[in-house]
Every structure is written in structure tokens, then in C-alpha cells.
Amino acid sequence: METGTGNGANDPRGAGRGSGRRRARLVTGVLLGLLVACVGAGGLLWLTRPQPLPAPPPEPGPAQLATAAVTSGVPAALPHLAALIAERERHLRTRPEDARAWALLGLAYVEQGRRTADAAHYPTAERALRTSMRLLPHGNAGALEGMAALANARRDFRAARTWGEAALKVDRKRWTTHSLLIEAYTGLNDYKAAQSTLERLQKLHSGTAVMARSAAVYWDRGWREDAAATLSDAAASAGAPAERAAWLERAGQLAWERGDREVALQHLEEAVRLDPDLRAAQAGQARALAALGRTTEALNAYRVALAEQPSPGYALELGELYESLGLDQAAQVQYDMLRAQVRNAAAGGVDEELVLGRLEADHGDPDEAVLRLRAEWRKQPGIAVADALGWALHRAQEHEEALRFAERATDKEHGGGVRSALYAYHRGMIEKTLGLHGPARRHLREALLINPYFSPLWAPSAREALDELGEPPQVEPPAA
Template sequence: MRIPSIKLIVLGLAVALVGAGAAYGAWRARPAQAPALAARQLAAAAQQRPVDKTDQLIWDYQQRVKASPDDVQSYAVLGAAYLQKARDTGDPTFYGKAQAVADAALARDPQNVDALIVAGTLANARHQFHDALAFGARARDLNPSVPRVYGVIADAQTELGMYDQAIATLQTMIDMRPDLSSFSRVSYARELHGDLDGAIEMMQEAVQAGGPSTENSAWVRVQLGNLLFGKGDLAAAERQYQATLALLPDYVHALAGMARVRAAQGNTAEAAALYQRAIARMPLPEFVIGLGELYESQGRAADAAKQYELVRAMEQLFKANGVDTDLELALFDADHGSNPGATLDLARAAYARRPSVKAADTLAWVLFRAGQPAEARRYADEALRLGSQDALMLFHAGMIAQASGDAAAARQRLDQALALNPNFSPLFAPQARQALALLERAASK
């Protein structure tokens, strides 16, 4: 299967031995007790979940490595299971466990490809993309016939802004094995390059390639829903989320998807209830931010502030477990923080480490919030250099163009954002409409 050279990537941040890994973003902590607070939230959520197949796999391979301490392959499978558990629960403490067994495996056999894949997957999940790229390259050099190796490499290349290299890597991967893992990554690449229809087509392939009720299949179905939501097709997005919930009731990512749909439809009470259900089961920062911004859009500042404090607590827990959250933190603090100078330092440093279009968008927005629209404009243009059709990125670019005095570009970007998805955010879509109305009135005088 061949793919046009500019249409290709990553779904989450990895596929290890037992399934897709996860990318976890999080944000800054303020109270000293924040990690404990976040850990309590996760523990409370965990009490609602029964022992599952991943738990059983972890237990089985814990016994294997105890019985055979030099069984490198068992260490590798156990590490992958810990990564899947982190994905299943949102709990980053499993990263440390995965690190320990990956280290144990590589200490016994530095050339074990499966252990290198686990190490690379873990590095991607922690946003340590240069390390992930190195692990992936080592694994590829040892055995270039393993498709999963190319997933690790492509994920890292994408997050480092190496888009041409990522496309070539993904072409190799999908030629070797056109499956859920490769289809979903190609979908993301097409999305980044502005080909939303192509991204939807490829994510549909990923859904078809998965089993009907596995977690990974549920994940890609939700991603399909997210793509449809991004195009403003709320009815089609809802169908995907509801189909996921019919197979896996209370699947948190589908609940959050339904919350976004209900918020876009103006049903804020049901949206809040759905976010609360998702957070009760897995308090991921993206869900908590969604609820906080929903409250903020309703003028419920105190309720929003409580959610943002939980976000900061979660960030400290992620950071304590080796996750580089600086880029995600900078974007969060640009909208909800109070120290523009510190946020700008954070965004510049994060962009230097991972100069992707998403990082350029974040740096542009932070510069705008810090009152530097001229420099912000340069990074906003860079953020859109692939032609991404992302309403939030277009909103950022439009507001930055307005602040820099380019009314025509501002109208164009804000028009694009609202035409793509008129209700892309309960907090920012109204701001986009207000800014566009002002620009149109000024132009008509």
C-alpha cells in the first residue's frame, strides 16, 4: 500500500508488545501536597475498576521473572504490560515500573529488540523524544523487519518536527504491516497536513482492523469521533462515541467525547455530568481542563478554579514520574496562569527541545498572551506550515494576526476556524466570533 508523500502518523504515543501506549500531557503544580492529591484521585478512580486482562498479564509475568530472573523476554512483556496499565488507568506511576523492568532486560541483553521497543515506547510516553528516537534506531538496526520499531521512530520524529522523515518511516511501517497501529499513525499524519477527509478514511481503516471490543479498538474509534468533531460533524462524532460506549460502557475517552459534543450543542448540564463521570474513573488533565473551561464559559469562576488546581496537581504527579510536561504546561498557563514571563521561558525551552508545529502554536500563543504579537506571528505562521486544519490553531493564528495589525489575515483565520467547527470550544469559539464581528464592522466602515 502506497501513500502520497505529504499525507501521512501517531495515534497516541506508541505500540508496545500488548497494545498502543499513551501520550499523557499535564500541567504545573502549586501546592506542595499536589502529588498526594492527584494520587488520591487516581486511587479513588482505581477502586471502581475490576481486575482486568492487563492486571492478570502483569501478575503472570511478575511470577515469570521471579522464577527466571534472566528471562529477558519476560521482562520485556512485563514492561509493555506496565505501559498498557498506565494507558488503562492514567496513572504515571506505572512508568517507573516499566522503566525498572526495561532496564533489567537491557542490562541482561542490550540487543534485545523487544526490550528496546519498550524503552522507546516509554520514552515517547514521557515526552523524551530524542531518547525514544535513539532506542528506536537501535532496535531497527538490530532487526529492521519488526514493524513496531517504526512506530516508535515515527512517533518521536513527528514530535520533534521531523515530518519528512516520519512520512518515510511510516511508509515502511504500513508497507510491512497495514494494521490498526500503522493506519492510526497515518491518519494523524494526514490530519497534521490538513487532509481531514484522508485522516478520517485512514482512521476508519484502523477501526476495521481492530477487534470489536478491545481497548485499542475503542481508542481508535474515539479518535475517529474526534476527527469528525474537528470537522464540526457533531452527529457523526456522536455515533462513534456512542458505538464505543455500547461495546465498552464508561470508556472514559468516549465519555469525554460525548461531553464535547453536548457542550457544542449547548447542553452544558449533560456535558458537565459526562466530564464528571470520566474524571471519576480516570482524572486525566484533558478531561479536567475540559470541565474547567466549560465552567469558565458559564461564568462559574470558582468551580473552574477548582478544576484547574486539580490539573496542576496531576501535572506534578506526572512530572514526578519522569514526564516532560513543559509544553502542555505552557499552553495551559497561557490561558489559565498568572505569570506570563515564566510561561514564556517554559514555552521557549520546550520548543527548543521539540520544535513541532504544535510546539510552534503553543509558543506563538504564549508570546501573544505575553504582549509580543510581532514575534508571535512568526511562530503562528510556522505552526500552520503543514496546512493543518485545526480550529484552535486557526483561532490562535487569527487572534495573533489581529493583534499584529493584519486585519485581513485575522478575518481569514478566524473565518476558517469557525467554518471548520463553529463550536470547537465553549470558551474560545465565542471569543473567535466576537473578534470576527469586530473585524467585519471595522472593515465595513
Template structure:
């Protein structure tokens, strides 16, 4: 296994004595990103040959899609990044980063890896370029490559973006104390209310302190209408006996996934738990053909199990926990699979 991240280990060692930094007052992330996009659009009306500004506009739309879940921003990002690359096809590191981030957002992780490598080649000292690679390689199941890219990102810029990725790195390997330490370090580095909220949310999830009541999940889904939060809201409704309302949330989550470019892994899990088992298996097998990560292994194992093929599911369940990942839903899937084989 790859060595412990040296810079992160050193930073975590001093985290306990480092005073927390106060979050600075700021507008919401969405309005800040929107203002940035509008400013770039105004600039491009004056200087339409500015390849860098087109790349920045594309990246801004990728981020807007991430926080608003509006698929129109993906098409806008595509147009802006295409124009940047038309104006500057070679060595355009900013556009390579943007294209990589867009590919990651659309779950085309092989393309994201390739764009990330081009970005790193053009901008070897860019933490953002390394971040594109970390995200793609994590999802592709390239543990060694992901670790190397993450270490380089930490070397270049130890901040919220790199610390939260480090936390995920540790969580997937069952090293929860180190994951918690990385998130605490990220929280200390946070400089906006949005970053603070993001870090605290993930710390609470890691510690199992999330509120799964109907009201709490409804509020979360209204603020951040991601497929994950819509499903959590649906599950809370299900537990409250409001199955018809729950079904609406599951269907909305699936429609959103398709609108954003198709996330067959998440669709497989939603369908396995709340929809058609046969459809869940089709989604999972399609995703497994593209990438053999611990995430797809869990989804395929669960899809096979709900189709009453638990013996076939077990090897995939084994792979899902092979790094040490101990996510509660993954363990629940594994326990059910093992239980059916006893």
C-alpha cells in the same frame, strides 16, 4: 513534500466496500493489561533470568501508565526494562521498544528517537519499533523521517496502531478526508471494545461532533482522566459559571503532567489559557529549546501572544500551520494573533 503513502492509499480505496468487523467481547483494557503484567510477574518469579519477559513487563507498565495515568507504572517500567537490558544488553529489540515507548510517554522525544532506531536495527520487521519512531519523529518535527517510518509500519502491519497514526499524519497536513478514511479503516480493524471506542472518539473529534457539556466532559474525565480531558471538563465548568470548580480541574491537570514526567507543551497551553502568562511562556520556551515542531510552534506563539508580544508570536504561528494543520484551537490562536496586529 514526501509522497502520498502508497499502501494506505490502496487500503483506503477498498475500505468502503470492506464489511466492518465486529468487536469481540473483552475485559476493559486496564484489567487486561493488569492481568498480563501479573502473569509476567509470576513467570519471572520462576525464571528471573528471562530478559524477554522483563522487557514485556516493562512495556506492559508503559501501557498501564497510558490508560490509568498512574506515574508509578513509569518507575515500574523503568526497573523492568533496566533489568532486561542488564541481562541482555546487545540486540535486545523488545527492551529497546519498551525504552522508546517509555521515553515517548515521558516526552523525552530525542531519547525515544534514539531507542526507536536501535529497536529498528535489532528488529527491522517490527511494526512496534516503527511506531516508536513515528511518535518520536512526529513530535520532533521531522516530517520526512516520520513519513518514512509510518509507511514502513503500514507495510509491516496495517492495523489500528498504524491506521490511527496515519490519520494523525493526514490531519497535521490538513488532509481531513484522508484522515477520516484512515480512522474508518482503523475502526474496521478494531478487535476490542476499547479500540472501537478510541476510533469513534477520534472520528467524532475530527468531525467536530464532541459533546462539550458539563456532564459529558465530566464523564469522559472520570473514565479517562488525561490532562486533555480534565481541561475540557474545566472549560465546560467555566462556561457554566463554575469557575472555582474549573480551577480545580486545571490545577489537577498540571499536577498530573508533572507527576507523569513533565509535559511542558501542554502545561504551557493550560497556563496560557487558565493560569499565569509568564509561566506559560517559560514552559513554551523550554519545550521549544528541545523540539521545533508545529505543536511547540503553536504553544510558543500563544504564550507570546498572551504576554502581549504578538509581533514575535506571528512567525511561530506561521510555522504551526505550515504543514496544513487546521486544528480549531490552533486556528483560534492564529486568528487572535493576527487580529491584534491589524
């Protein structure tokens, strides 16, 4: 008897259907495997295909370049400074409570005033910095540092020291403040503090601004080769053209102080090429050109520098060049201009008593020079002031006291390690007047050895004085 199980186990049709399903599953598996393989291969190809390079970051604009410069202690180009000032002022019109923006604006105005010798920028800088401190009275190292920079620019080194030390109390590792303090300590004749601060600065940072500050300290200590080599490294490592131009200008000044006229002119011409607004380099060119006998070019270079940057120091140099050429009336025009420039600077809080005292000592009223420079010495007794006061006393017939100040300016024990032809000349002339012929010969020769061209007016005077002194007398050896 047959029984119907319904499972089709012995049914050929059922067996066919089972085989068909297995084949279908097999084909489906193969197809799925191929699909997975294709997807995997495609993914691998997608992952390994050349990827498009990311777009380069946009080039920094003028305001950004100036910000990077002024906050890292390096010179900024004048057009970039103008852009930064305009940008910060726009920002502050909508966000007047931004203390850090006020501090940056103040610092930019300080740099603009320094670059242009326009003291009118300094009161604006001070208002911005004090606004920043009012908005952020505690922990505002940026504004405190800005006030130190402003005081240095005004030649108020006591105030610069006070502000700088206050900034360091907020942030001991703020290396840019150390650099400003070195300048202040040097102006106050505190060379030990300047040296120790430099050592801390060199541990904190190693950029070109530190190299340039180190070179200045080396020069003050009489290490001329170290100073020149350090500035050369700074110029080679500089980034922006304005920064490199600034270090080349200083290198040119050091070469000039050594009497290397051609090297000085080479550095200064390159500085002007890189930054045509760098008037200090143009005035330096004028010095070197005058020393090379290229007088017409020198006069033109001085005029261009003074037209854009009315610095009393440049006016004094140009006046003395005119005087050396016998053009006394033209010289007097420059001396009168210098006095007007000093008055303008004083209105902006800038102390130009040093250069005014030098003018009065040599081309005006020596007694007036003594009064001004005594006051300056009490306020900030730096080496430059010691030299100028000593010379003014000499011109006012106070030769004994004059020699004491001249010794301070040239004696390493008192910090006077800088090798200055002008300082040595002043000391030698004072000694000659006092009948100290041996020391006078030594110092007058030293002046001409350091830089035979140190002044178109006073270098010939040094040679004449040496001729008058003659050779030292021959002393017979004692009898045996």
C-alpha cells in the same frame, strides 16, 4: 510278479486321500480369500467411517489477549493488562533471568500507564525494561522498543527517537518500532522522517495499527478525508472490542475536529459501549455534548473521565467549560487540580509542560507560560508547542514574535498542515492585535469554518473578534 512300490499310484485309497487333500487346500484357500476380503472390507469401512472432529483449541485467556495486543501495537483492555502483569510477575518470581519476560512486563506497564494516565506505572516499566537489557545486553529489540514506547508516553520524543532507532539497528523489519518512531518524529517536527518511516511501515505490515498510524499522519498533513476513511477501515477490521473502541475514539476525535458534533458523539458513544474503561472516549463525549448544548451531560461526562483518568488536558477542558458558564470558582478548582496533576506526572517522568503552558497563558501567568514553553520548544519543537508558545507570547504582549510561531504552527511549509480551529484562532487574534485585519479576518473565519464549536470559551471570542473587524472596506476600482 508283483512289486510293492509304496506310492499308492494305483491304490483307490491313495487316490481318495489325494483328492481329499486337494479339496482341503481349495476350501482353505477360499476361506482365506474370504477372510482377506472381509478384513479388507472392514479396513475400508474403518477408514471411511466418520472421524471425530478434533477438539477446538482453548480460547485465549486475558493474559494471552493482552500479550497479543501489546506486542502488535494495538490497545489492550485494562482488565487484560492487569492479568498479563500478574502472570508475568508470577513467572519472573521463578525465572528471574528471563529477559524477554521482563521486556513484556515493562511494555505492559507502559500501556497501563498510558490507559490510566497514572504516571506511577512508568518508573516500574523502566525498571523492568532496564532489567531486560541488563540480562540480554545485545540483540534485545523488544526492550529497546519498550523504552521507545515509554519515552513517547512520557512525551520525551528525543529519547523515543534514540531508543527506536537503536531497536531498528537490531531488527530493521520490526514494524512496531516504525510506528513508535513516527510518533517521535512528529513530536520533533520532523515530518519528512515521519512520512518516509510511514512508507516503510506500510510495506512491512498492513494491520489495523498501521491504518491508525497512517490516519494520524494523514491528519497532520491536512488530509482529513483520507484520515477519516482510514480510521473507519481500521475500526471495521478490528478484532477485540478494546481495539475497535480505540479506533472509534480516534474517529470520533477527527469528526469533532471537523465540527461534526453528531457523528463524533455517535462514534464516541459506541467506543464507550465497547470499552467502558476508555476515558478518552468519555472526555470526547463531553466535548460533543457541550457543543450540542447538552451542558449537564457534558459536565457529568468530564467528571467521570477525570475520576478514573486524571489527565491534565481533561481538567483544562472542564475548567474552560465552567468558565464559559460563568462558574469561575469551579473553573479555578479544575485549574488547581491540573497543576497538581502535572506535578504528579513529573514525578513519573512525564512531560506535561505543554498543557501547563497553555493553562498559564490563558488562566495564570503568561510570562511563566513563555518561560516554560520556550524550554519545551528547545527540547521538542513540534507544531503543538509552536502554537502554544506563540499564544503565550501574544498574551505576554510580545506580538511580533508571537506571530512567527503562530505562522509555523499553521504554515504547511513548516509542517503545519494540520487544520486546527484553535491554531487558526490564535493566529487570527495575534494578527488582529497587530492591525493585520485582512489576514485576521481570514484566519478567524477559517477557525469557525473548520469547527464552529472548537471551544466553549474561544469560539464565541472568535465570533466577537470578527464582529469587531467588520466587513473589509470597499475599494473603488481605479479610474479607466
